[in-house]
Amino acid sequence: MDPTICGAIAARSRQELGCLSQMVAEMCQAICPSCHQPQRSMPPGTSNIIFAKIIGARTTSSIRSLLYEQPSALFTGTVYNKSALLDALGFGRGDLATPPEDEWLVTHAIQRWGVPKALKEISGKFALAFWDAQERRLVLASDRSTELNLYYAKIGTILLFSSDFRAFKPFHRRLEIDRDALSMLVRYGYLPAPYTIYREARKLPASHFAAFLSDPSESMKVSEGRYAESLYERHSIQSPGQLSDLEATDRLDTLLLNGITSRVGNSSVGAFMSSGFDSTLVAAMLQKATGRRIPTFTIGFQGVHFDEAPAARLIAEHLGTSHQEIYLDDKMLAAAVLDIPKTYPEPLADSSQLPTMIMARSAKQLVDTVFSGDGGDCILGEYTVLMPIYRALLRAQSLSLPVRRALCNILTVLGGIHPQLGSSIAGYLAKRLKIADPGRDMFLDVLGLLRSSDLGAAGLTVISRVSDPALFVPGSDEPDIGWHDGFALGRAAAAIDQLVKLDAEVTLPPVIRKTVSACEHASLNVAMPFMDRELLDFCSMLPRRLKYRRDRSKWLLRQVAYRYTPKALLDLPKRGFSIWLSPILRRELRDWAEHLLNEKRLESEGFFDPKRVRREWQLHVDGVGDFREERLWSILMFQQWLDTFASY
Template sequence: MCGLVGFLEGVRSSGMDEASALLGRMAATIVSRGPDDAGVWADGAGIGLAHRRLSILDLSPAGHQPMASAGGRYMIVFNGEIYNHLDIRRELAAAVAADGQGWRGHSDTETLLAGFAAWGIRATVERCIGMFAFAVWDRQEQVLTLGRDRLGEKPLYYGWQGRGDAACFLFGSELKALKAHPRFSADIDRDALCLLMRHNYIPAPHSIYRDIFKLPAGCLLTVSQRRREPRIEAYWSLADVAVDGVRAPFSGSAEQATDALEDLLKSAVGQQMMADVPLGAFLSGGIDSSTVVALMQAQSSRPVKTFSIGFHEDGYNEAEHALAVARHLGTDHTELYVTPQQALDVIPRLPGLYCEPFADSSQIPTFLVSQLARQQVTVSLSGDAGDELFAGYGRYARNSRRWARVARVPYGVRSMTAAGLRALSPDTWQAVLGPVRPLMPRSLRKAHLGEKLHQGAGTLAARRVDDLYLESISRWNPADLVLGGREPSTCLRGQPLALEGLDPMQRLMALDALVYLPDDILVKVDRAAMGVSLESRVPFLDHRVVEFAWRLPQSLKVRDGAAKWILRQVLYRHVPRALIERPKMGFGVPVDRWLRGPLRDWADSLLDESRLRRDGFFDPAPIRRKWAEHVSGQRNWQYHLWGVLMFQAWLGES
């Protein structure tokens, strides 16, 4: 695992020494992604590449980057792992022998370059099983290509900064590296801020800065000095995989499907255990991480190192379940019970770790477990993505049931009813219905009834299940909060995906895998782990597993009210059912209580009305109202407030 950064100048440059020094400064900002080695390369064509290396495979100097292909045509900086690169090497044997130079080392970066020379960039990437981001300069064609893995495990930002002859195309693993370039303008994009306030993260292709973008997962981008407008093409599409899988479902028995899934997962886990450095796994004791660890231990001749953290607060501790699974499997288990102060001490580090505002509060325990693991290993496998592939989130079933009820009523009737409910504000409804509330049926005697009626109006006005999903995962309505911003369209709002043939639950799973997984879950893990120089790998995101999962009928994912049914069947072959069967628990911290207690002064300062007005990004009124209600204990607005707080904290350090 590594970090990369570079630039392509709008015109040719001759300041080689100056360019190399600048590249070194840019790469130094992401040293935690690669503390073991550094390299820069620049030439008179105006291209510069820099690399920070975390040595995982081929620890020798033969793995040093930037790396040139054997024939000298391609120069690459690469971040990630190609798990099947030895298989690709065998395919390339004849081509490598023909060039008369042979292999210089055994890194997957050298394998990629040989593939580019033999087959071209896209054809090589399509052969790869792995997680990656790369930038490769074609000296012959004078074209820069950026690439990102299929599911978006590894980050890659890019964009033009400056104008005319002074324009410069910047790219890199993290925004802080781009910011080190003198032409970076750092203009905050208020439209992207709208997305942050809705989701608590910023979905690709947007970033917090104007004219800087994230390369979408499964895509290649090409750009040159002659053709400055980047061209993006998808070499793999999860949406297509979902549609194709539903059209051609697995036709075998449940037992055959379980066998096939176990074989695929075992292969994925086995390949991801490849490393020349110590390796372990995060273990929460839940279905996903327990499955990964069980398959690791089944293929290891020694106890696998596993790591978990626990909290003393009720409702937030899974450590005891992880310990039980670890004891059964015989792993070398390390656990740490975190004090509130240890968790709180992470918060000042978050703006620097995430380099753009990011507000999933489970970023705190994710950093802590990464920090714990890094004391013993350099690579750690995780169970992320099991929920998105095997229908693990409760919101899938809830929103599917809501849609089944709503869709029976003609849209015109629902729309008129919704308009009537919205004709009065929530406060007005509360005032009107307050006196008669004691006379209402018990089911309607809800606190904050006016808000519930407006939420009901949103449900009635839904045109598709996507609308219910967006409502359920939205924090703020950005139009009520962000000054001068206009929320961009996304596949969740304004640009719905066709996803033909998918039922409501399958649509929700696909939307999560396209947006929430790469832009929240994988961002959270990548930045937390790389912040302590730990490589995190995700076996469920082997694209062969993803493609097979989408071929499985829903009856094998949800059965008798149990989510992830088929994954449970795989796990029960290794771990007793009694150790696993319990209610699902999120990986979180008690932010709601902390905001009323030890974090109150910190939050009060960031949410101060005069400070909000001075910064000029938010209307202070709705924020102050929610803050007062939260502090008083009237409401729990932790998710809304955490998004604002993370932006304000980031803004204070940017």
């Protein structure tokens, strides 16, 4: 498990210097209540920069007060291209008595090349803080896939930072809940970077760094920048040449195997495996890389949930893995809900977090490191998911503008005076537009699509849990994160690529965080080879014909997967580990939800519209629309998070 880093920097006022070390100690305690308090390297009040690193479940390795004149780095994560970096820095094999620590290597790279170039050259997962003594600035950075997050918050002229959001618990009453960010949580079920639930706190997006210039005037100038391009943007100008299908398949096969091999290390390894392409391919290649039979882990469900365990079992039998099935019922899933605040320091509302938490605990009993197929959906683009949105928008826009407006007006009126009739008409239109999905609010989907003027607006409609979060979070003004950045239908290919890129940038980080946090809480290391830098750079330069062909996404990845597993075993419906929350909320979690959604409590806290939330909850309890479970889960996850942080 990767260490946690945290720290603080302040203007050089005596009052701030006196409390700085205490604030960092409180951060460490919030992250790891059982940690021993370490000896500080310098007396409190003698430095305006303090770094701390927490290793394991019971040890704080150090709290360092830094000398203003000396550069210093604080690093967590793993550098996978250590040999290449040493060669580029001019170190020969005999120059160093022992292999250098990653922190030492990163420090030398930044001093030699500067921050942007050094960060771009690193292939790995990391969060780091670097005190640049020459420029008198603190630099914070996260990796290109945000396998590790890094947060920072300003309290007055003191800056706090941490790779674990729990570090801000002691300062909850000094920080303000961001209603605009809360509206995003209600819409998406997560908080896209750079937003956090606090107005004063930010989360570094992938491939970004932030620099804080220490100013003698006791202020702190902040600048943020990108040190590398998006991992999910097509770079057709840098195309790797006219690769044949076979050459491209061979290259992807080699790159993914290299990414897996570089992450194996010396620990015992296994793999999470559903019945999908991504996890199956990772498991097959991991077994090839290690040369031995590996444990694979899958979740099975008893009851109404979609169960992929039988299909995964067939694949495991073909691969010859030591397959472990963890079967869950609704009582086990409901019991796991109480562990969510300990597992996810930020509010996250994804039903698959529950089985992921349980699977991580089970995997820890057999292995130290588990490999995950997270990210495979995004490296070649989710065209199969997004193309139907484009086609549905074309169908909607085949109607004249007056007709679309009239339909919107009719549905809006019926929604108020005759909801059942309005829903029936919306259901009919959803079938005609080919967007009918019983797990979605088809009334809002149809309205949103009829009102959409471009592909971005249509994509936002389909990804949203509610169409207008301000109805649930009064007074909020939700930020736009790119859905309205000029998706011109006249340039269909470019607009679709733009939507694929945005979808990956917005939806992948919370998927990664879901798995990483579940494994961290179980003291289990997790490796994500689809996030390998060389692999992603290669995929970003591929022509569309190798990504999407014959209405199939991930075409090239499929060709690699078919080398290891028969096509008949892989081309089956894929659902992942998402569960149907509605019956659990109505039964096992009914009292828990009633407590969190109590009308007087909601009114007292003032974050949500109590009457609207209670109406949604009552309709859900009465069985009127199971699509409500996602929006309610977003609200419940915030309420549970608030209980944990406010009571600290």
